[in-house]
Amino acid sequence: MEIENNKKNDWMKYVVVLVITLGLFAVAGGLSNFFTNKKVETMQEVQNKLATDILSSETQFSLLSELSCGQDDGSENLSGELSDMASKIDYSENNFKDNSVATELKRYYTILEIKDFILTKKINQRCGNKRVPILYFYTTAENCTECTKQGFVLTELRKKYPDLKVYSFDYSTDVSALTALLKIYKISDKELPALVIDENKATGFKSVEDIKKLYPNIIKLLPKDTTKIIPVKK
């Protein structure tokens, strides 16, 4: 009896279950969106803080043209913020369904990096080379294994030498300020990854040892206490 009754309702039931299943998928999609939006908000917060900090450093720099070089210029923690932002953007590009938000944030981030780079250079000129900026160019437009490896090397270097400032630029980011930077250092998309340290360019993958050999002054210029950290390879 039961079975017969069920047979009559069968088709209706198949439809109802389809609707419920679609509903569950919609909820899953909604949850995913909710959390992605939360993440975008977090990124925007970090970005805003970064912008404020850079602006603050710049203002401080202009205001105190007599700034004594030993004084804290406020840019100490910027390096950390920049890398935090970089990793979040990297994650979003790989994991967000719609990464147009990530792309937009990345454009802004690129400009902030260039601003900070200029500021660091200015401070260095006045106070002697205290912080070493490294410009790092990579691409996400094509599969660049060497770029991924180079990223690991720079993360490692920054861990060992906190005064190193790494500015990473995605070649494919559409920002005119970046185009200008690429022109200045004559970076072409054929020779990525590329590094610029002390105004010198190096292309292709460079290991920690390579970088140390190419730019021995990196280590020399760093404050003594940080050079005590155990080197990467014995």
Place this chain on the structure above:
Amino acid sequence: MALFLNIIFYILTFLAIYVQVFFLVTFFENRKKIVIRTKDIELEHYPSVTIIVPCYNEENTVGNTINSLSALNYPKDKLNIIVVDNASKDGTWDVLQNYTDNPQIKIFQEIKVGKHNALNKGLENITTDFVGCLDADSTVHPEALKRIMTYFSNPKTMAVAPSIVVNNPKNLIQYAQRAEYDMAHYNKKMLAFLGGIHVTPGPFSIFRKEVFEQIGIYKKAHHTEDQEIALRMQKNGLQIDHAPDAYVYTNSPSSVPKLYRQRVRWIYGFIRNALDYRELFFKPKYGSIGIFTLPSGFISVIGTIFLLFFSFVQLYTVIARKILQTQAVGFHIINGKVFSFDFFTLDSRTFVFVSIMLYILVIIGLLNGRRMIHGRKKYIWWDIPVFIIIYMFIAPIWLLKAVWNAVTSKEASWAKERDYLIKSNN
């Protein structure tokens, strides 16, 4: 490639969730009809029943099986037992000699190897209206037969399947199987409501005698005769029901290799039998079996194998990245913050939530099955994660092997499996 994999993933999870929701809706529709009796019952009328016990090299267990049949609360004159020794090479035949004086028990020998031959030998010798079989590695609850017989008050019910319970689990593998069987009870009862049961299990499924008169006796069927007969019944429109409170206790494989062999045989049998009955697929006239049971069985086989492949691809990307990192900066086991927790890097893609939903639905089904079979007792709960973890890793392997065997037509053998079990037990 990644997009392609994702699309397949979503299609398969969609179908899997669909099946689970379908079961859940069926459960809520019918839950009042699920009868679990805990006390002894009396029937108005006791139909005569024969139970066939096929055995192959079971000198150690056949005695228990026969004793549990004799201990059934059922009038002795209405219950016959036929034991068929299927060319055993051990002392099974000698053990059976102890029962020659018992008027309830008849003993036969079948020299043609194959469970279907043993069962048919029994069928040739029945004189009762109902017939069932019991594998010699199983025992029955004293009330099981009476509880099953109540389902035959519906004249359209042609066979009733029992609830198979893992007998006295001792190790993790057996506890995992207990959880799995609870899930299977739920699935089976829901399929019964839908009229789509695809197997009348070897242990203690009871049939009306007419079934065999109408559709013929057991056939050689890829060592899973109990699946073939159910499909043949479905094809001929004969209804199969399920008695959740008719407990049959089965000795479950106690190690991964034993479990592996059993499952390769089951799934191989499912695939081959389903292919033999492929004309049932998607034909509304055959009811749920063709529209629901067989396709969802295939989906679960394909889905599990795909999931293994999918996980390997995911694992590969992680490992490839680690290798690149090692190449670039050398190997560091602990490098700064390894266990740092950041909400930001928690995966929040849709597929994560979809997978969580699927797991929740499966666990709800398992708990429903558990409560359906055993009532509202308190249970250990850890066998559920143990089941999920163990099966997640090994189920795809036996599925792959079964598919491979089905494709290359290599038969998994019940007799060989029994030989193996006996060898590894000794």
